Amino acid sequence: xxxxxxxxxxxxxxxxxxxxxxxxxxxxxxxxxxxxxxxxxxxxxxxxxxxxxxxxxxxxxxxxxxxxxxxxxxxxxxxxxxxxxxxxxxxxxxxxxxxxxxxxxxxxxxxxxxxxxxxxxxxxxxxxxxxxxxxxxxxxxxxxxxxxxxxxxxxxxxxxxxxxxxxxxxxxxxxxxxxxxxxxxxxxxxxxxxxxxxxxxxxxxxxxxxxxxxxxxxxxxxxxxxxxxxxxxxxxxxxxxxxxxxxxxxxxxxxxxxxxxxxxxxxxxxxxxxxx
Ligand SMILES: Nc1nc2c(ncn2[C@@H]2O[C@H](COP(=O)(O)OP(=O)(O)OP(=O)(O)O)[C@@H](O)[C@H]2O)c(=O)[nH]1
Ligand SMILES: [Mg+2]
Numbered sequence: 001x002x003x004x005x006x007x008x009x010x011x012x013x014x015x016x017x018x019x020x021x022x023x024x025x026x027x028x029x030x031x032x033x034x035x036x037x038x039x040x041x042x043x044x045x046x047x048x049x050x051x052x053x054x055x056x057x058x059x060x061x062x063x064x065x066x067x068x069x070x071x072x073x074x075x076x077x078x079x080x081x082x083x084x085x086x087x088x089x090x091x092x093x094x095x096x097x098x099x100x101x102x103x104x105x106x107x108x109x110x111x112x113x114x115x116x117x118x119x120x121x122x123x124x125x126x127x128x129x130x131x132x133x134x135x136x137x138x139x140x141x142x143x144x145x146x147x148x149x150x151x152x153x154x155x156x157x158x159x160x161x162x163x164x165x166x167x168x169x170x171x172x173x174x175x176x177x178x179x180x181x182x183x184x185x186x187x188x189x190x191x192x193x194x195x196x197x198x199x200x201x202x203x204x205x206x207x208x209x210x211x212x213x214x215x216x217x218x219x220x221x222x223x224x225x226x227x228x229x230x231x232x233x234x235x236x237x238x239x240x241x242x243x244x245x246x247x248x249x250x251x252x253x254x255x256x257x258x259x260x261x262x263x264x265x266x267x268x269x270x271x272x273x274x275x276x
Contacts, residue, residue, distance in 0.1 A: 003032065003098060016068045016088045025067045037103040043095035061096060065089035102142050104156035105273055107179025109210065110188035111202050112160030115227040118256045119188060120157045123266060128157050135159060135171055140178045150270040156182065163205050166212035176213050184272055185222040191237060192228045199226060200243050221272055223252065225265055230255035
């Protein structure tokens with residue numbers, strides 16, 4: 001990306017107006033390429049100048065200098081052949097801040113260690129770091145799911161969320177902006193028996209944090225998956241699913257080790273994505 005290597009861009013000033021009846025030409029444009037999902041802010045005022053979502057979308061953030069008018073513009077009854085022309089104008093000066101938001105169809109949410117990154121590696125070619133400790137993921141990543149019966153769709157993996165995340169606890173909150181525009185939240189809840197809170201409580205904590213961050217998140221379609229199902233006997237898993245069902249929450253189960261449950265999850269995600 002252009003911006004990684006260069007921080008200053010000067011569109012040239014306009015050319016000075018000329019004699020011999022010529023105007024100066026405008027300074028040539030400079031095109032800075034950014035990926036879709038880029039937000040451009042005025043650094044001084046904080047105002048949002050542009051929200052570039054589409055491929056090949058183009059906006060002008062700072063105007064180059066206009067060319068000066070040539071001597072013929074200043075012809076009057078008393079000045080038949082003026083010996084002066086207008087100088088070219090300086091271009092606009094702007095300090096801008098660029099922010100990249102991932103544009104994903106589906107956002108993975110859940111506590112640290114829930115198996116979010118593992119899930120992304122199972123369903124896409126993305127290779128986020130996976131490890132047996134919380135806060136493994138420090139930066140968001142994006143994976144493309146290529147499904148045999150549906151068009152491709154994208155999933156964003158972000159760091160895990162914890163209680164108090166909306167107040168800045170943990171890491172997750174600053175990354176929630178990356179899932180703001182997703183159609184679906186894929187909420188992963190670990191069935192791992194070594195966790196402090198039970199699965200339903202863990203789910204409720206994350207649900208609350210999401211709603212506190214943005215009340216609109218409550219309206220987002222969500223799919224709840226109980227992960228690490230291989231770590232509990234099936235009867236235990238069923239019992240936990242019943243606890244969720246009592247609260248009218250439908251759950252799917254997954255083992256990333258055996259891949260049990262994976263096809264059903266992808267089918268349901270694709271159905272929500274593509275079937276009206
Ligand atoms: N037994 C079992 N272990 C799993 C499963 N899914 C993930 N794990 C393990 O759980 C640990 C955490 O997995 P990650 O994918 O890194 O979890 P995460 O949700 O991305 O964690 P953070 O990035 O910290 O938020 C790793 O050791 C995984 O190998 C599963 O279905 N079964
Ligand atoms: Mg992770």
